[in-house]
Amino acid sequence: MTGYSSKTDVATANGKQNGSGNQTGENGTKPTEFTPQGNHASSENNIQCSLTSDEFRAVNLMRQDMYPYEVIQEIADFIVKGSGIRPKIGIICGSGLGSLADIIQNPKVFDYEKIPNFPVSTVEGHAGRLVVGTLEGANVMAMQGRFHFYEGYPLAKCSMPVRVMKLCGVEYLFATNAAGGINPKYAVGDIMLMHDHVNMLGFAGNSPLQGPNDPRFGPRFPALVNSYNKDLINKAIEISKTMGIESSVHVGVYSCLGGPTYETIAELKALRMMGVDAVGMSTVHEVITARHCDMKVFAFSLITNKCATEYSDKKDDEASHDEVMAVAKNRQKTCCELVSRLVAEIQKTA
Numbered sequence: 001m002t003g004y005s006s007k008t009d010v011a012t013a014n015g016k017q018n019g020s021g022n023q024t025g026e027n028g029t030k031p032t033e034f035t036p037q038g039n040h041a042s043s044e045n046n047i048q049c050s051l052t053s054d055e056f057r058a059v060n061l062m063r064q065d066m067y068p069y070e071v072i073q074e075i076a077d078f079i080v081k082g083s084g085i086r087p088k089i090g091i092i093c094g095s096g097l098g099s100l101a102d103i104i105q106n107p108k109v110f111d112y113e114k115i116p117n118f119p120v121s122t123v124e125g126h127a128g129r130l131v132v133g134t135l136e137g138a139n140v141m142a143m144q145g146r147f148h149f150y151e152g153y154p155l156a157k158c159s160m161p162v163r164v165m166k167l168c169g170v171e172y173l174f175a176t177n178a179a180g181g182i183n184p185k186y187a188v189g190d191i192m193l194m195h196d197h198v199n200m201l202g203f204a205g206n207s208p209l210q211g212p213n214d215p216r217f218g219p220r221f222p223a224l225v226n227s228y229n230k231d232l233i234n235k236a237i238e239i240s241k242t243m244g245i246e247s248s249v250h251v252g253v254y255s256c257l258g259g260p261t262y263e264t265i266a267e268l269k270a271l272r273m274m275g276v277d278a279v280g281m282s283t284v285h286e287v288i289t290a291r292h293c294d295m296k297v298f299a300f301s302l303i304t305n306k307c308a309t310e311y312s313d314k315k316d317d318e319a320s321h322d323e324v325m326a327v328a329k330n331r332q333k334t335c336c337e338l339v340s341r342l343v344a345e346i347q348k349t350a
């Protein structure tokens with residue numbers, strides 16, 4: 001891609017790239033680079049660019065999709081040293097579910113902007129903080145704000161924090177999301193425990209694992225058939241019974257689309273035919289990244305809206321982010337209890 005080279009990526013990932021364009025490529029030629037305000041990296045590649053240095057750096061950081069192992073290690077060391085905690089469980093808070101991080105005790109909070117090489121959250125309902133502490137006696141870290149493809153980040157960047165979690169010591173990933181219910185039996189406010197997914201972005205040839213594989217994270221061709229840990233699903237079902245919410249808890253299939261548009265009726269019909277129960281714009285790439293590095297995964301969707309699957313439904317069932325946030329806020333207590341109790345179960349058997 002114009003403006004990219006593996007050297008540029010590594011330099012950018014280390015926060016050292018300044019657009020001066022003096023690097024030499026592996027074969028001795030200078031890589032083509034965009035530089036701010038017409039300072040050309042190479043006279044043969046006379047690329048004009050009207051961005052200021054700061055804008056240039058922001059765009060470059062946003063598009064950066066290569067995070068070498070050493071850079072991930074640096075971020076993980078920063079968090080472990082800064083918090084004095086080696087977390088065992090990682091939690092990703094879905095839209096409007098940031099309160100999952102508020103229940104963490106003795107929290108050490110890192111704003112994403114202050115973490116070296118970390119992206120920033122741009123979506124309402126995603127605060128952009130990493131919270132490290134304890135929950136039910138277990139060491140945990142929670143992302144209060146995740147990264148989505150539609151924000152402009154490549155998938156590898158969206159799920160890079162999962163690798164950071166791994167190198168911090170995390171063994172279990174809890175991924176949560178707000179989703180539209182396609183299964184007609186689902187009601188707004190229900191919880192769907194994910195037992196599988198349909199990776200629509202993968203169908204389109206996009207994966208967080210695209211590019212060179214680093215075997216220190218995992219294999220080139222990871223299997224995904226057992227991605228969602230059955231023991232954790234069964235424990236969550238048991239917990240839902242003790243909470244008296246079993247009738248509003250389902251086990252189903254999630255699908256991630258690229259967003260940011262909500263789906264058309266025809267798309268929703270197609271997803272339903274494929275066996276999808278709930279749809280969102282996240283989580284799948286995080287689960288793929290977690291399974292690649294052999295983490296145990298538990299994931300659930302809070303059904304924040306019912307999706308229209310018939311044209312006659314159209315008027316009443318238009319999704320909106322305000323509705324998503326409002327429902328998530330209403331159900332946050334239940335979601336927090338489910339997560340705390342499951343963490344307690346894991347801690348009991350540790």
Ligand SMILES: O=P(O)(O)O[C@H]1O[C@H](CO)[C@@H](O)[C@H]1O
Pocket residue numbers: 093094095096123146148176177178179259280281282283320321324
């Ligand atoms: O998946 P989370 O982050 O919970 O957010 C969901 O809610 C937003 C749309 O309302 C989208 O970002 C969708 O993915």
Ligand code: HPA
Pocket residue numbers: 178179180181262263279280281304305307319324
């Ligand atoms: O209906 C939806 N579609 C996609 N993503 C979503 N996130 C919450 N609800 C939805």
